[in-house]
Amino acid sequence: MRQDKGKIGIKEYFAIISLTVGAKLSDDTPAIIYENAKNAGWLAALLIGILSFFPIILLIKVYSAHKGKNLHEILLHLFGRFFGTLLSICLLIGGTIAVIADSGTYVDIIGSMYFTKTPAIILYIILMVICAYGAKRGIEQIGAVSWLLLPYIKITLFIALIFTFKKGTLGYLFPFWGEGPLEVAKASVKNVSIFVDFFYLALIMPLISSYKDMKKGTLISLVFITVELSLALVAYVVLFDYTTAEMLNYPFHETIRFIQIGFLANVETLFFPFWLVATLIRFSFYLYLIATLLGGILKIKEFEYLIPLIATIILLIGLSPDAPSITLYTVREKILGLLSPAFMILPPFMWIVAKIRGDFKNETSL
Amino acid sequence: MLKEMLTLLKKQQKQASLSVDKLEGEQTSLKEKEFSRNLQGNLSILKHLYSIPDNKDIKLRELYLEGFNRQAALLFISTITDVKSIEENILKPLTENTSSDKKVKDIVAIQMVHEITLYKDAVKDINKGNALLILDGEPKAYIMDCPDFQSRAIEKPESEILIKGPKEAFNEKAVANISLLRKKIRNENLIVEAVEVSQRSHNDVFVLYIRGLANEKLIDNIKERLGSLDVNSIQNLSLLEEYIEERNYSLFPSILSTERPDRAASFLEDGYIVLLMDNSPDSLVLPATFWAFFHSPEDHYLRFFYGNFTRALRMTALFITIFTSAIYVAITTYHAEMIPPDLLLAIAASREKVPFPAVIEILIMELAFELIREAGLRVPSPIGPTIGIVGALILGQAAVEANIISPIVIIVVALGGLSSFAVSDLSLNFAVRLTRFLFILSAAMMGIYGMTAVFVGGLFYMVSIKSFGVPYLAPMSPNYKSSKDTIFRRLTKNETLRPGFLKTTDLQKKTTGE
Known part of the structure; x- marks a missing residue:
């Protein structure tokens, strides 16, 4: 029988990944991709998926030699106490900044697209309170809620995409390679860190019921998300053409404003709750990840108690920028540029170190 | 540290009070x-x-x-x-x-x-x-041995009414109730254990389970909980429920109470545990998940599509009860652009003369509905509900004519109120009706955003609560091996597994016959 305490199964794991990473298609990530890849953004997304396959598979390979350890413990083991902790701290800072920028962006989306009169601080507080509550409940609960709501969120997204395609012009997809294959490749390499979340997932790998499930779940969700993101990027281009899509900060929300379902002219409030649910689950999970990492670094066993503190810090820093849609966009772009090489280099590096140390020797099969 | 000290202190006090405890006047x-x-x-x-x-x-x-x-x-x-x-x-x-x-x-x-x-x-x-x-x-x-307690005869169930299926209900005599169960489960492994739960009135609770199926740990846990009660008297199961449930302040019920022996028997056969008591015309089934409250035995007695149609209706009713009023408040206050223009104009016209904001209007009407419902329940005759509904209609009509309430609010509230009757389980019914107010308030404060936030928070809460170690929304999420009898049921012949979360000794309950 499955269900050891505090562990999640493959379904929950898949649900968490596809909600947290999958939500990226609805923020300003598409805009960042379009900026370089123009109308071939969807190809760039596919390329990003293929590119990130390598670090992820290496990461899984490294994990296979250290089953039961999370990312921080593996780093400590591979690089020694000092460098391991240093690396973890860097990861923590990078992750926290990313979450701050992301949550700021999402609050900005809510504030500028739906609740224009409500002060951002109130929106932010509600977001953080619910997410902190969810994160404090633990990974099992986050997984359970994700799995419970995943079908509805994906079905509504699918409906939105169908209506988008119905309304769009397929001709906008051409020229097929946008500004040329090289540009597309450049855009993908630059933005490969869109999937850097997978690296952080190594923090919860020991919490998945079995190694096989973890491996299967990671790879399936990588494929699923790549296809999903790519489809969404096609949809935006088809609907808006790339010049507009590039200008739009939040193309998903513009899309659901644009489309029309039968006699309902304004359907964004129909899709908004589902998107919001995904958002809330997403940040709950991120808070949980950060708390795990921080707890690992500070050697705090009951790291759940750190969550309210982390949420408060994120809230305070996230509120500070004056023009969030511009500042956060730049910050996010910078972080993506910074994390991309890290994401591509660190797992191979870890693998090489593990190989040199001979961690794979006493292992029978991958 | 402080917490530990406090718990230690409390324990000591408890021990002290226990040792003092002597039943005065009991000779x-x-x-x-x-x-x-x-x-x-x-x-x-x-x-x-x-x-x-x-x-x-x-x-x-x-x-x-x-x-x-x-x-x-x-x-x-x-x-x-x-x-x-x-x-x-x-x-x-x-x-x-x-x-x-x-x-x-x-x-x-x-x-x-x-x-x-x-x-x-x-x-x-x-x-x-x-x-x-x-x-x-x-x-x-x-x-x-020659006891003869007075009680009524076995009658038809009154709160869990079915059209198709057995029509016997439990009565206040535990012996009769056990006999009704034994009639359905003819197996020597159906164990009836008695645990005395009170010191003065000596009330016995009968713990029923099927030995070799039900999880031994669960049985021990329940017997321990029953045995550790230190009270003078517990008259019936409804009172006992509060003593043994885990979260007294939770909105959601965690123990199922049913007056139908057929239902209790089918739970027993799945490895659940049933409690019976004299003076209670019902039984307690535990552990209970959300789905146990949501289901009705008729879902299985009816043919596949009919049963699932009822389930779909009930789920819709559940959501309508929780959300219609709140959505009305949210949309009229925050998201008016969403309504098609004609309807928007109609709503605006009907609200023109009403002096209250939408949320006050809804709250007045919801409160009126709850009052009428409660009063109708206490009217000492079977026509009580009818009077209640007639009263509601007349009251509504007058309120509209007096421009206190707009007609559309009557529709919204009546729809929600009527739908709430489709949620048949009394405990779940209350839970749903109370959550509705939570959603109305959140909608009034933050529109759809507030509602979604409360919804997700509530869901996080629901998946984290447990009834005797079983997650509330199991087996749907977290996922367990089971017959997948959640929102919809499968063909009875395909329901081959006992629920995995019970950790029964024998998971398989039938083969598909292939």
Whole structure:
């Protein structure tokens, strides 16, 4: 029988990944991709998926030699106490900044697209309170809620995409390679860190019921998300053409404003709750990840108690920028540029170190 | 640190209070004594214990037994014993007996005869409706099994009404209820254990389970919880429920109460545990998940599509009850652009003369509906609900004409209110009705954003609560091996597994026959 305490199964794991990473298609990530890849953004997304396959598979390979350890413990083991902790701290800072920028962006989306009169601080507080509550409940609960709501969120997204395609012009997809294959490749390499979340997932790998499930779940969700993101990027281009899509900060929300379902002219409030649910689950999970990492670094066993503190810090820093849609966009772009090489280099590096140390020797099969 | 100290302190206080605890006025020291050889001595103690002759229904019959050549006495409570049986099967054989070497056991024509030596046991058994026989010169007493408590007959269920399916319901007699269950499960492994839960009134709780199916740990856990209660009296299961449930302040129920023996039996067969008690026309099923409250036995009695259609309706009703009023508030206050223009104009026109904001309007009407519902329930006649609904209609009509409420609010609230009746389980019904107010308030404050936030927060809460170690939304999420009987059911022949979360000894309950 499955269900050891505090562990999640493959379904929950898949649900968490596809909600947290999958939500990226609805923020300003598409805009960042379009900026370089123009109308071939969807190809760039596919390329990003293929590119990130390598670090992820290496990461899984490294994990296979250290089953039961999370990312921080593996780093400590591979690089020694000092460098391991240093690396973890860097990861923590990078992750926290990313979450701050992301949550700021999402609050900005809510504030500028739906609740224009409500002060951002109130929106932010509600977001953080619910997410902190969810994160404090633990990974099992986050997984359970994700799995419970995943079908509805994906079905509504699918409906939105169908209506988008119905309304769009397929001709906008051409020229097929946008500004040329090289540009597309450049855009993908630059933005490969869109999937850097997978690296952080190594923090919860020991919490998945079995190694096989973890491996299967990671790879399936990588494929699923790549296809999903790519489809969404096609949809935006088809609907808006790339010049507009590039200008739009939040193309998903513009899309659901644009489309029309039968006699309902304004359907964004129909899709908004589902998107919001995904958002809330997403940040709950991120808070949980950060708390795990921080707890690992500070050697705090009951790291759940750190969550309210982390949420408060994120809230305070996230509120500070004056023009969030511009500042956060730049910050996010910078972080993506910074994390991309890290994401591509660190797992191979870890693998090489593990190989040199001979961690794979006493292992029978991958 | 502080927390630990506090819990430690509390524990000590509890222990102190336990050791002080003695049941005043219960004459405990007298009950600890043993019977003596002297009949008159024994009788005087019993008279003292039972306050004879103040206590009018305690009957003490002294008699001379010719066969034994001895004085004897028979003590029983006439209101709870089968007096006819005493006359025919105890008194008559005893007095007519002439042989001196027969034992009492061989003379009386009674099912069970026990010999006891302590007053404690004597009192316990007499209070259960048995008769006590003492012979002069013997330091013991005989307990004759002849209880006859008054109760009503087996009737039709009143709150869990079905069109198709068995029509028997539990009544207030535990013995009858157990018999109804045994009629459905003819298996020697159906165990009925009795646990005494109260010190003064000596209420017994019957723990029913199927040995070899139900999880032993769960059974021990429940028996331990029942045994550790320190109360004077628990009259029935509804009161017991609050003593043994885990989260008293939670909105969601965690123990299922059903008055249908067929339902209880099917839960037993799946490895659940059922509690029965005298004075309760229902049974408690535990552990209970959300789905147990959501389901109705008729879903399985009806054919596949009909049953699932009912399930779909019930789910829709559940969501309508929770969300319609809140969505109305949210949309009219925050998201007016969403409504098609014609409808928007219609709503605006109907609200033109109403002086309140939408949320106040809705709250007034919801409150009125709840009041009428509660009042209608207490009207002492079966036409109560009808009066209630008529009252609601007239009240609504007048309120609209007086421009206090706009007509569309009546539609919204009535829809939500009527839908709430489709959620048949009383506990879940209350949970749903109360959550509705939470959503109305959040919608009034933050529109759809507030509602979604509360919804997700609520869901996080729901998946984290457990009923006797079983997650509330299992087996849907977290996922367990089961027959997937959640929102929809599968073909009965395909429901081959017992729910995995119960950790039953035997997961498979049938083969598909292939």
